[in-house]
Amino acid sequence: MDFGLTEEQEQLRESARHFLAGECPAAKMREIAADAAGFSPELERKIAQLGWPGLIVPEQFGGAGLGMLDMAVLLEECGYAAMPGPFLFSAAIAAYALAAGGGEELKTRWLRPLAAGAAAGALAMVEANDGLAPSDFATAARTAPSGAVINGVKMFVPYAQSASFFVVAARTGAGGREAGLFVVPADAPGVKVRPLKALDLTRRFAIVEFDGVLAPPESQLQGAADLYERVLGAGAIAIAADSIGGAQRVLDMAVEYAKVREQFGKPIGSFQAIKHAAAEIVADLEPARALTWYAAYAFDALPREAARAVAMAKARACDVYSRAADKAVLMHGGIGFTWDHDIHFWFKRSRMNESLFGAPPFHRERVAALGGY
Amino acid sequence: MDLNYTPDEEAFRRQVRNWLDENIPDSGLRGVDRNADRDKSTLEKMKAWQRRVHQAGYLALSWPKAYGGQAMDPVRQSIANEEMVRTRAPALIGAMGISMVGPTLIAWGDDEQKARYLPKILAAEEIWCQGYSEPGSGSDLASLRTRAEIEGDEFVVNGQKVWTSNAHFADMMFCLVRTDPDAPKHRGISYILIDMKSPGITVKPLVQMTGDRGFNEVFFDNVHVPRRNLVGKLNEGWMVANATLFHERNMLGSTTTTQMLFNRLKALAAGTMRSGRPLSEDPVFRQRLADLEIRVEAMKYHMLRQLTDSIRGRNPGLGAWVNKLVGTELNHDLATAAMEAMGDYALLARDDGHALDRGFWPYEWMFTLGLVIGGGTSHIQKNIIAERGLKLPKSR
């Protein structure tokens, strides 16, 4: 029984915090957020040098072969920095999908460059109706002589503009009731990307149209329905970890501000309303962090508990982040409502985190179903 | 991270569980929930039960052997605690001794005090109560005024304590007294151990909102206490008191009760029909249940994280400050959800023939709110998290 990080994981955390404080401070984050592409090639290059994109990629494909808990530890720090860019979507989710379901050829073609930072993958799942169940998808992969033909329109595809490939969820099987996952190069004929304007400026997303896109048999990931669930699970853990880091950051910002801002002749941090709000964030956050670590660990090590653990962590971490961000903005008073102050970047990111890969009510319903009630 | 138990630990768990399954039925205490009103016969049965657990070697597993413990690691202690909850074992009558004054004496007591008191705590030969709060000093504990003057090799105590749980049957009290009225309030306090049979002590029971006699007023009129009953140094009792409070808050924040409450709530919701279907299938109530379960599980892993920190010999940091706040409020939220689930049945007194589950939930609903207050209210916990944890400036 050991519920703690290993020395290596603690080092990863420390070095990531240190690296991001230097390379992606709030000023840099804002600069990247203001740029149309929404990521910094320079930062991406440095991240690649640290080996982050290949963290969970098997060693034989050039990665470090680590697990989801390691990734969660790292993503907590990325959330702390509100790091812009495709990293989370590509390195935690697309990489997982490929590693878990890709054949040799597909892995060599995409996973290896992904690990090296030379390619990024994006998930194309939800559509205009915003549903996550395979039955919600209109996008279908119809069997054709040379593989499958994909037709449909995906929405909210993160970093579609700069992606090298998409992992596309499409209905397959006899009644079209299963979700098959296909790897489609971004430059495949019939793929068209139309940017959306995101509220969360640290991220980009787009509509992606697949118009008669040909997907050869080896482009389909193996593992059927279960794989789709697992990929959603990887996404949920990644977002939960980002949320824990973000909640920690808004807390730190508010506490720091409360120590220096004076009203009524004393620091606002000496007023109990401020103290209690800060204490409530701590009381929400600390248990939620433990729950998120547990989910990330369970994802790899406890297959029977994983689905429930992931649903719990996603629901809780996102609730906690949104609540913390609300309180932290309020604790800043008028300055917190300005564009110039940094806190709105985290505030908006908390909102996006809540929605991505299933909002808290969706995951609570899963917890109920899996708990047999 | 590794959430697996070793084969030895698994074997230990089975051993504890089997022992509990075999022994709980003859305790005569089945169904005696957290009832605070202990009549004589229940009290004797509870002491006998604790002795039995102790003789079997399942009490105070992490205490040193010399004082009747088993010198085992905290993992086994937590396994044993889990099994006691899982099997719904009767409560331990000496809990305040085992979880509060015992660990304090191990850390702060002298050898004579340890030898004198610790074995009797475990053997349920001496039941302890906590004499901290006073009519004028609750949250502001350090303002306490019960006075102890030194006369030769004795303290002479005068004053009053209040809300003293279990004082009506306790044998001993760990008590905070003012020994230097001129020093700043935190510096003139001493921590002493008082024999409840001493002449000059009057215990007047108070009835709690549950209807039980759970706590008391305790009056001291020239009560003589030997100086050897001082724990730590004279006038330095505040530090000792805080050590006890830390143990108390961890005890109150323990998640084993929380998990038991959730399981009972879930069963209640599954067995309650509303509009032709179990309440647990009502979409709104399901959301609420799931949210509660998620919070219960988060606390479980939060506590495991601290268990690991303690095994690794590390300071758990900010995390440990939230246990009492989160744990007690969660218990009350669970009970409140159950009251809502029960509909009109929540309105029945415990001894009404139609009361569900012998009035378990209405009692818990009240009792759990008492624990949000006792041991330092939620407001005070938040002050502590903010001031000591986050280093926000003091209000005063």
Ligand SMILES: Cc1cc2nc3c(=O)[nH]c(=O)nc-3n(C[C@H](O)[C@H](O)[C@H](O)COP(=O)(O)OP(=O)(O)OC[C@H]3O[C@@H](n4cnc5c(N)ncnc54)[C@H](O)[C@@H]3O)c2cc1C
């Ligand atoms: C959208 C918007 C429009 C506005 N329009 C106008 C306008 O047209 N004209 C105008 O004059 N002003 C305007 N304001 C300013 C607004 O009135 C102030 O922002 C507000 O009164 C808070 O003051 P502050 O920003 O200085 O925050 P501060 O007073 O510094 O407060 C910071 C934090 O400390 C808390 N705090 C401060 N003192 C205490 C205390 N004693 N006890 C507990 N908590 C305390 C606050 O609640 C807040 O959470 C506007 C603000 C906003 C956001």
Ligand SMILES: Cc1cc2nc3c(=O)[nH]c(=O)nc-3n(C[C@H](O)[C@H](O)[C@H](O)COP(=O)(O)OP(=O)(O)OC[C@H]3O[C@@H](n4cnc5c(N)ncnc54)[C@H](O)[C@@H]3O)c2cc1C
């Ligand atoms: C069931 C139960 C069992 C108990 N058992 C024991 C026992 O065995 N031994 C013992 O010594 N005591 C015991 N107590 C007493 C308990 O520790 C006190 O009730 C508690 O510390 C609060 O003190 P008080 O009742 O004087 O309330 P007060 O301190 O008067 O508080 C009244 C209200 O004011 C709030 N308040 C006070 N100060 C502040 C502040 N600085 N900031 C914000 N809010 C504040 C409180 O949170 C509370 O809401 C028990 C209490 C209960 C309910």
